[in-house]
Amino acid sequence: MEEVEWSKAKTRPLGGFQGARNNPAGILIGLAVGMACTFIAGVAVWFYAPLVPLLLGGVTVLFPRLRAFGLGVLASACGSVVFLATLAVLFTIL
Numbered sequence: 001m002e003e004v005e006w007s008k009a010k011t012r013p014l015g016g017f018q019g020a021r022n023n024p025a026g027i028l029i030g031l032a033v034g035m036a037c038t039f040i041a042g043v044a045v046w047f048y049a050p051l052v053p054l055l056l057g058g059v060t061v062l063f064p065r066l067r068a069f070g071l072g073v074l075a076s077a078c079g080s081v082v083f084l085a086t087l088a089v090l091f092t093i094l
Helices: 023-042 051-060 064-093
Strands: none
Touching: 023 051, 023 064, 051 064
C-alpha cells in the first residue's frame, strides 16, 4: 500500500460545514429565527426556552441545504443557555 503525503491528500472539512461558511445570510436568518423561538418559548416556560431552537437546529442541520440555517439556530440555542446560566449565577449571588 502506498503512503500518501499528508499535504497531497484530498481532504474535506470535518462536519461538512463548508457550505454554511459560504452562506452567511442563512446563518443570520437562522440566528434570528432561533432568537424568536427562544423569546416565544421563554414567555410561556422560561426554563425550557433553549429546547425549541435546539430541536429545530438539530433537525435542520441534518439536511445539506438547510445546514447554514441550522447552524444559526444552534448558535441561538447556545446563546440562550449561556444567558440562563448567567441569570442563575446572578440570582444566587444577589
